[in-house]
Amino acid sequence: xxxxxxxxDRVEIEALRGEFTDAVMMHDYDRLASLFxxxxxxxxxxxxxxxxxxxxxRAGGEQLQALLDYMVQTTHPxxxxxxxxxxxxxxxxxxLTRFRDGRSELNYGIYHDRYQRTSxxxxxxxxxxxxxxxxxxxxxxxxxxxx
Numbered sequence: 001x002x003x004x005x006x007x008x009d010r011v012e013i014e015a016l017r018g019e020f021t022d023a024v025m026m027h028d029y030d031r032l033a034s035l036f037x038x039x040x041x042x043x044x045x046x047x048x049x050x051x052x053x054x055x056x057x058r059a060g061g062e063q064l065q066a067l068l069d070y071m072v073q074t075t076h077p078x079x080x081x082x083x084x085x086x087x088x089x090x091x092x093x094x095x096l097t098r099f100r101d102g103r104s105e106l107n108y109g110i111y112h113d114r115y116q117r118t119s120x121x122x123x124x125x126x127x128x129x130x131x132x133x134x135x136x137x138x139x140x141x142x143x144x145x146x147x
Contacts, residue, residue, distance in 0.1 A: 069099060078110070111128070
């Protein structure tokens, strides 16, 4: 693989990770699901939750959104290891979440990722979220409400 191809692959994978966060923040679960291979998986071991395949991801995103008042998720660049048409990597996350039942969480974690080059570009084959810090102290702020 040429150096230019490796650079292009890294840029595409980083864009994929950013697209994931944007789809979550915009509640676009069709787009979120399209970022994974057909049999892609996402696992959230801390919540005993996960999804396998695009339909499951779409439904899981909608179910999660029904529980949330708001969520702010930020992706920070991590590492990427390329291996031909596959790759692995980590993305560092911060999430601020308030649930409709009044609970709230601030967490910092890591997505441990696997990627696959497809005819439609790089896709996730697996994302596993590991929380490294969790604060469930009630949040003092709130989402702004239209006047």
